Amino acid sequence: MKLYRFLSAPDDSSFCHKVTAALNKGWELYGSPTQTFDAASxxxxxxxxxxxxxEGKDYHPDIKLGEQ
Incomplete structure (x- = not known):
């Protein structure tokens, strides 16, 4: 089964740490990064x-993607 996540964070080191943590858990980059201005904040x-x-799992909406 293929899992998908979209990681987002402010444009600071927290974003880089979030992506780095995912890569070290076996996640792979998919596409190019994005950047946008959040006018509200x-x-x-x-x-x-x-x-x-x-492998060996069936998809269910209750899967905690960050724990995979």
């Missing part, structure tokens, strides 16, 4: 999609 936000193949 007045900050730039970054995003990156990641995917991971997991």
């Amino acid at each position: 007045g900050i730039m936000r970054c995003g990156q999609a990641v995917v991971k193949d997991v």
Whole structure:
């Protein structure tokens, strides 16, 4: 089964740490990173999609993707 997550955070080191943690858990980058201005909070936000193949599981909406 292939899992998909979209990681986002403010444009600071927290975003890099979030992506790095996912990569070290076996997730792979999917596509290019994104960046947008969040007018409500007045900050730039970054995003990156990641995917991971997991064997022996069936998809269910209750799966905690961050724990995979």
